[in-house]
Amino acid sequence: MKPVSRRHFIHTGALALAGSLLPGTLAFSAADHASAKTQADISGSIFKHTAPDQPWKWSRPADFAVPYSDKTLMCGICPHNCLLDKGDRGICRSRVNIDGILYTLAYGNACSVNIDPIEKKPLFHFKPASRAFSIAAAGCNFRCLNCQNWQISQVTPEATRFYELFPDQVVAAAVDKNAVAIAYTYSEAVTWFEYMIDTARRARKKNIANLWISNGYINPKPLSQLCTVLDAANINLKSFDDAIYKRLNGGRMAPVLDTFKTLHAKNIHFEMTTLVVPEYVDNPKMISHMCRWIIDHLGPDHPLHFLRFFPQYKLDRLPPTPVSLLTQFRQIAMDCGIRYVYVGNVPGHEGNHTWCHGCGKLLIERKGYFMAQNNINGDLCKFCGTRIPGVWG
């Protein structure tokens, strides 16, 4: 047996040591930084060859189809701008190319129909204590890992049980239920735009308000068209970081910010909602930037809601948001100059109520969805006469 030389021993020993310790150490340290650096985009892709052969009863040719080539159409409803060959289905699952025509498969087939308190949307500055006839059809252009309504947002319209409710029937049902508004909500109404806008036009004629509850991921043209019939909106501002938008929601932030600017420019009442997700949307600096952007571009009057996160859907291994973090974010937003900042999903929090930005007194005390007291006269503070932004009548 050849004896082992000192050099051989040192080489072998060092290599073995490095070989043994490196993988573990690398695994450890790489993972430490990885999640911050990973720029995963969960928006997914279009669904090839999954469109039905024929349109069904609840289809109609979709708006904003742009011919792209002989075989291909571009769906121009949202910033995904899906390129669809014949037989393909868009990212939202509800818009398809059948024989060279772009169809929506979600027209008149509402899978979810409820009468909700308007505060549930949440809309705190629009006809408080009223009820909204709320509908949804299947489809969404986002893939939020914490989706509350994944059963309808992440499936095709064909895969849901639904009510046959064409626009006239929706409006009739809303009238029948004495609803002051129709809310297009739960899933993403942008993906069933034609159904929403046709219903909204009919609702207008009956003096029923139209409420759009959305992620705001829509192209400028359809948004402009929608604004002609819209009375109020609650738009999610899911974070203020494009990377987080891609990783948690499967979208981009810039088009959403454009939506806010358009709604503001067109003078439509809207409120903003940010779900404070631990580990992702919990950075005070980010919230501070967000609030400054709001002040700079939208002004101080649009209410902002910070919602507490609870483990949900695929994001079920995170703890809920600490309440003090929501309180801190509310304070940051108010310090930036936003006048009406609310805290949601925390019963009893002072951020549930509306406080006058003029005199600081309690205007609306809320107990859940109920209004315990209302100190707004017309649109003025009963105590100091300050005009309170919103639609109160």
Add this chain to the structure above:
Amino acid sequence: MKKPTRPGIDRRIRDVVIATGIGSVITQLLTIREFLCLLNGNELVIALILFNWLFIGALGTLLARPFGRRPSVRKLWAASIALIILAPVQLMSIRRMYELVFLSGSSVGFYPTLIYTFITTAPYALFIGFVLPYSLVVIRTRIPQYSGTRIYIFDNLGDVCGGALFSFVLIYFATPFQALAAGHLPLVAALFCLYRTAYPDTAWPVPVAGTLVALMTLAGAMILEMPSLAPRTGSLAFYQETPFGRLRVVQDREQTTLFQNGRPVFYSQSPGAAETTVHYPLAQIPDPDQILLISADRQMMQEALEHGVDGIDYVEIDPALTRVEHRFGLLFDHPAITEIHQDGRHYLRHTKKSYDAIILNLPEPDTFQINRFFTKEFFALAKARLTNDGVLSFSVKGYDSYISDRELEKVSVLYGTARSVFDHVLMIPGNRLFFVCAGVTLNPDIPVLLAKKSISTDYISGYYYGEIPFEKINDLKNQVQELLPCGTVNTDFSPHLVRILLDEWFSVFEASPAILVILLAAINILYLCYISKEEFVLYTTGGFTMGAEILVIFAFQIFFGYIYLQIGLIVTVFLAGLLPGALIVQHVKKLAKPVLIAGEIFLTGLMILFFIGITRFPEHLTSTSFLVFGFFVSLVCGAQFPAALYLSGSGKPAVIRLFSADLMGAALGTLVTSVFLIPYVGILWTVAVLVAMKLTSLMVLGWIR
């Protein structure tokens, strides 16, 4: 090069094989526990881990053939040192790579789980599969007539020792990396001795360096253990491994969150959850006196005390969990509260007390363990412990605005099961869907009932009517009743809920197991085309044994509940019979074929007896009877290996192929029994399939000359 020869080297290799068995079983058990803390803890995930382990092990076994052409002790030594190093690297990789591959805080679906478990366990499992037959190959370079059966016996001896060491000692006193170090120390020592025995003329540095590297890796992993558990936000306030899983407390600002096996189970600010869990059932009872809470926290206790109850019995199986709850203010002492550390079902079976309310606060019934609390048998047991006007309440994941078909199926099975025992069942939808069951009429107007009792609430009084209008309650009831004629009832032996929740899990992640099923079928058909009849017998015996083990684990928890503590015992018993079985047959080799045939008949008979026992005479079964069954199954399995080896010629290729067949069969048996057979066809048909499998191999045996 001079070939070193020295008497006693076979004994040194024997020691290495035994020590490898100890280390590998401990690594396997720790790997399963680690995955359960990261991934969805349903049976499918456990089966996937075991399947990967056994399947890759089988591939590793096959590698011993090409690599066995120029065998040497040095290569065996190096491979074993690599095995020691790989064990902590594997565990650390599983824990830390998750956030590299997936989003922190998120669950992952079926195929990511399959790929992640496969990749992270592949290196170790491949090596472990390789080392055992390679040990035999090395021994035979010195002792050509050395029996493959002996290696099999020594490996099993190591496995039994490792299983016992982990289940009865390490699980109570050691963290995962401490257990890993303790489990591999015998191998470190055995390898040092092997090298010194095999190469006495060489200098000390090589074995010393190898030993040092192995020990430093094990020690380094222990040092990194706590930092590797740190959360991304907040700080780790507490960590403990208990026989029931991993407990972590994360402090983020004022909020304390208790994680059990990676999931947040209790947190300090959850009034909505506490109010709905407690007040929905207690509002129905005008003056509750005694209540039983199966799993709860401080806020639930406080809400319950609002009803003026005299006694709250709080059942929690893991005493460590209640200790942590106390330490972090998630539980409090009160004269009315009695803590009982038992399995909830076991407690109900034996208590003589009657309760006005039994409230379950449990996770989804997506495992056999939790499913036991959602069966007709459990509901009947609960009813027997309720007063005349008493209520049982439980909940599952709910929905917001739309209930999917699968969720509706789940709800309708639960409703039908509850209605088969209780006259009245009230369903209250919401983020969680509550079932309140009683023999008397129930009122869905919870706020009014609470107002009558002058109990004020934050969540229910403000949100109940807005979130849960009566139309929603009625709509759900109507939809469920449309499905009721299907009449599926969830029972102990037909756990339909597990199957439905498995389907739901697939649907959440938009996956289908079809690709895996097709792949597995193709691999197995291909494999079956190339194996001998003896291999086929061992293949089916491997599948049968693992199937039987899962059946025993499943039945054991139905009857006795104490599965967490006994699982180590069951696994050990299923290994313990292998050794005497092999030893007996080693001395009657000429009767190899009759032994194989008798084994097949015996296994078939045992399975039929098992079925008769659990279905016809359940009241006479003791925990020992399950263990005796397991021991005899493994005894036959152990006896068949040397018999098959003798019939196959006992050569090196035969040993390797038989090892592979056993592992392949075991891999498939694990997956098919736990994921497809029990949830989809129930116990009866699972037993029938296992019996049919053995009868098939009996017929095949008839053709062996």
